[in-house]
Amino acid sequence: MISHFTDNYQNPDAIELLLFCCSCAGQNKNWTMFRYICHRVHIKKRFTKVMLTFPIRGHIYLECDKYTGIVNQQFRAEVPSDWVQYFEKAQRTPPSFYGDPL
Structure with missing residues (x-):
């Protein structure tokens, strides 16, 4: 879904990706997500910077x-x-x- 958004809807000149994620280990804090981000930065050269924000546990509203x-x-x-x-x-x-x- 992130690839679809960044490839189709985001400004192609954008070089930074800011993601706000929940702290659920099964959804965002896993190796697949981090490998994907590394792939987009180092292999595809789509972004120069990706910032993941994880709120304090229990404080996602x-x-x-x-x-x-x-x-x-x-x-x-x-x-x-x-x-x-x-x-x-x-x-x-x-x-x-x-x-x-x-």
């Missing part, structure tokens, strides 16, 4: 984290557009995912 409880983990998405439709219909009480009543 991102807006997107408030909505994780409304996502059905059993939902079967076959293509990305399935997720778009799912999130458009997702609901929390009383407003929907986007804050508008359905």
Whole structure:
């Protein structure tokens, strides 16, 4: 996902990448993530500097984290557009995912 964003949406002249990550070891603090970043800096020469920010444990209050409880983990998405439709219909009480009543 990071490659897709930096290759398609980020300014191609940008030489620094700033990432704000949660402190979950299974998601961001793993060797795969660090190897990927090293690859983008040293092999692909896409960035000259990458800065990873990890907040103090227990102090992550991102807006997107408030909505994780409304996502059905059993939902079967076959293509990305399935997720778009799912999130458009997702609901929390009383407003929907986007804050508008359905």
